[in-house]
Amino acid sequence: MASEAVYSHRDPMLKKRDDFEDILEERRNCSDLRYALKCYTPVVYKGLTPCKAGVLKNMVLQSDQLHYVINQVSKETGKAPEDVQEEASAILEEMAHRMQLSTVRFFAFTLCKVFKTLFRSICVNEEGIQRLQQAIQEHPVVLLPSHRSYMDFLLMSYILFTYDLALPVIAAGMDFMGMKIVGEMLRMSGAFFIRRSFGGDKLYWAVFSEYVKTILKNGLAPVEFFLEGTRSRTAKSLTPKLGLLNIVMDPFLKGEVFDINVVPVSISYERILEETLYARELLGVPKPKESTSGLFKARRVLSEDYGSIHVYFGQPVSVRSLAEGRVNRCQFNLTPRHIPKRPSDDVHSFVNAAAYRLVRAQEENMVLKPWVLLASLLLQNHHQDLDQDRAAGPERGMGLDELTEEALWLRDVCRQYGAFLHWPDHVPPSEVVSSSLDLHRGLVRISEGRVRLAVEHAAGPSGPGVHPGAGPEEQLLNQAVVVLSCASYRNQALHVFLRPALLASAMHIATSSNKQEVFNSFSFLRNMFSNEFILCPGATMQDFEEACFLLVKTGVLQITEQEVLSTHRGHRTLAFLTRMMDPFLQGYQVICMFLCEEASEALTEKTFIPAVRGFMVKQLLSGRLRYTEVLSSDLQKNALAALLRLGAVLKTKGADQTTLKVNRVMVNSLEDTLGGKLPTQKAAVARL
């Protein structure tokens, strides 16, 4: 457990962060054209030997790595090596970027216009830019931005162009290629395209990994990709994907470069462009295929105000220092380095731990706006209203003063937990609250001085597709769109509260205040939710200690040798924290209930989501379930992944589909434990 420790546990209040500069401000005052045509001379990697795109392709095609795999594939398939070589060449052709400064300038010009219309400001920490500039000169650089919007990678390139930094080469999903012109333009601005899945395709993997490594090793350009693999529809960080991270760390581990700098970048949007789009997607309205015309239809988004964006370039992380003492690089001494090998256990666990660490670094530097706190409070209030059956009465919602007071309280808690909260302290709190509500007016209703979620009119102004006023199920889905949109803002702050909230919930479900028992419950919940939230593998003890530290420091808990006790004044915090976790707890419980009561023998991986959704809708409509949030397919998928991981559900691969086999006894006991009906005994924890 201790050996997995990646962070040092310290007071989060002491975190130091840089100041921001608004890069749009200058754009509003001088010519965009001149900006786009400015002299662009970025500093480059000190060991760089510049080369053209064609040379790069040749380097890849002639590498020992690729030759080896080509011969291997040729032997296995009986195809002539020349044919396989042709295939490789075609893959590379489909994949490779063709960066052109003129296209970049075109984007710079266009994006200026777009950004100025959409956003009030784009704030960047310039110290981070300076650190990045330094890092680019010293070692090959990997940029790891968080992924919340399509906008992310254009925005990244835009910022780097603005600051005269080397433009990155960006790993993009193949789906973009569907957009004919845009796809090609993205390619010319530095994107390269990878297929979403190429599991067993050795040749594809070899071309792809060699392409990335060649760019990186030679320091031709910073390599940029999304650790989370895809856009997070929920604004929670996603469990990191290790494929590309493995590839970019490989040149260091094999000694082909002295070091690699990995730079986590946190991009936070005050208002997400895809807000209701995501909510609908999570509710099962399938995601529209990326197409150029679709993008233009989205033009109406241009007429709206999306607040500001904060982009924080984190401290560059040296892969060498990450690997120090964790990976024995001698393991690569006994086979030629060009022969592909599965990562050994220690490399795998190192890359995994590094990935979590980097995602947490992204989380920590996400700027939270006041609205995030308001959304959290309004969501909790919404559910309390439902509980107390005043959903339709005049007492529903929160008074503006009450909301302001609660927000100020939450602001202080947040800060004590070390959140990167941008609350304008020089503005009167009531104005902060009202302007936040105004920006998100699609999600809230204000009448007679009371604020509530806009659940009855649903779907917001920019959300076509779900028609209001239809049957009860559709009404429910309409409400869910608003709730999920709101939840996505609350989720932005989840990482701040996560550990204390798990502890609060653990105290709730534990049968006594005995410290060991509370720890067992904490450990159980943490294990249960490790697909849902970013919880570093093996760091249970640190997480528990961090939670205890924060709650004791803020006077919420008293912890003795034997007991974890809540204080009188800690009640408010504990209640808030447990309410934050409740939708997740209930969601997982319902899924367990579904698996025990409703799931048929023929349940497959594919039918799981629709089936569980149908079950939940029934439960919600009958009033047995209160959180519409549980309709999120993200939560459902995570819960299934957790149950599979714990062995409560087993996959059996059939001829054409994978069926799910439910261990009812185990699922049942998990459900009871989540509901606090069963003690989390040591045995239970050990078994999990």
Add this chain to the structure above:
Amino acid sequence: CGSTSNTDAGGLFMWMSLIGHSLRQEIMKWNGWGYVDSKFQFNKKGQAEFTGKRYRLSGMVMPALKEWFESTFGASLQHKTPASAIPNSSAVQPPILNEAFVEDLKSTGIPFSQDAEDRVFRAHGHCLHEIFALREGKVGRVPDMVVWPSNHNDVVKIVELACKHNVCLIPYGGGTSVSSALECPPEETRTIVSVDTSQMNRILWIDEKNLTAHVEAGIVGQELERLLNESGYCTGHEPDSMEFSSLGGWVATRASGMKKNIYGNIEDLVVHIRMVTPQGVIEKSCQGPRMSTGPDIHHFILGSEGTLGVVTEVTMKIRPMPEYQKYGSVVFPNFEQGVACLRELTLITNVFAGHALKPQKFYITKFKGFDPNRLCVATLLFEGDRERVLQHEKQVYDIAAKFGGLAAGEDNGQRGYMLTFVIAYLRDLGMDYYVIGESFETSVPWDRVLDICRNVKERIIRECKERGVQFPPLSTCRVTQTYDAGACVYFYFAFNYRGLSDPVHVYEQVEHAARDEILANGGSLSHHHGVGKLRKEWMRETVSRVGMGMLKSVKDYVDPGNIFGNRNLL
């Protein structure tokens, strides 16, 4: 045609057959490299010169050296760190004497000494920390006695007495160790006797039919070459230290010479070895050129680093002296091209002795069209009959041209060879002015050469910075030996230590980190310097646990009382 490479390079003509056992001490420095009369110094005008008459460089003034020295290290002639005087006998611990042993030894008539100076002289090799301590007048545990056996039988007697009286023996050949192999273990409480083999320096016979020579193991490289040359032969074994290092030392450390591409390394050159161990004498029964008789027992001896016994006599292969010799050099636009070319040359021909080296700017002239900060020079030596030498030379230059290499003349080549002999003197100059440094080596597969060079150099620079070294260090490397499967790479590392309270400790930490980096990049623990005590900690991971067990069990059988207690290797 009697000219060989070392007439130009070494101080051969001044070397006399040593009659008196203390003569060596009189002509050699006690706290630095080489001869007392030969050293770099800055004259009154502030120009560097090399003193003495022994080397081609002797008496020459090198104006560029000062600038190079000052700009590379940020050193200044104003800031001197002179060495302290030779410690008087009161500064040296009185000897721990096993009286019974001394009595028995006296009766054999083998000369011995308990003189402080004799003992201090044999208490060290040439590691930086050893020389640095001597310059500061610090002396730790030293041998309690020195004995001078004059033949195999003397050694047998000494070893027998040592076993009888339980005293510790440390064989001493040329004293050029750079692995802390000669350091006396401070925890050793027995009498430590330094067995100085310098009097065992005769060629016992030359067999012209089989081209072998039977030689006493205490003979020093240049002396062996000189004596063989008199009969028209040579061994071709020319390590950089050949002026001072001994045949027995080569065997005990698995030495390698710069002409190994033609003649082979020491393990290829020996036909028969005789070693005296506490269990008795080990040797083979015949001089067959190769045998299939189980594991080759020579390989227990080669590289045993004085832990098993004293090598007393060796039969070596000899060759007629080459009819014709020609130096050469090639300049490459960069190190990468140079390495690629050496790789190619090694595959095609092994008729040259060559090494690619990154230039020290103070001696390389400018080449047109080459970036002086990146260019690299390979020095070459061709030997054989005239016609073939010229033919090979052409072949080599043709190949070099494919890698952008230009022939850079015989002079540069010869200077490169000369430099290998005087380079060790440079360290002493640095140490007069706050600059300390060292070289260390490794062997590595070809595909790793460039990676290891880059990473180790960078690691050195970074470690220096982290440890508070004020000026960027000199961190450079060269390829000195080539094999079909890889190369030997030397790293040179030196820095200005002004402002550091414990420079040697900093140095050691950096070297340690550099060695870790070498191993992590697929390099070996050592190509030919050996392990000694300096690199012991990495032995287990280098040869595996079972390998360690094998070596230990050999030691346990051969020397159960740990008479050869220098504690090297294991």
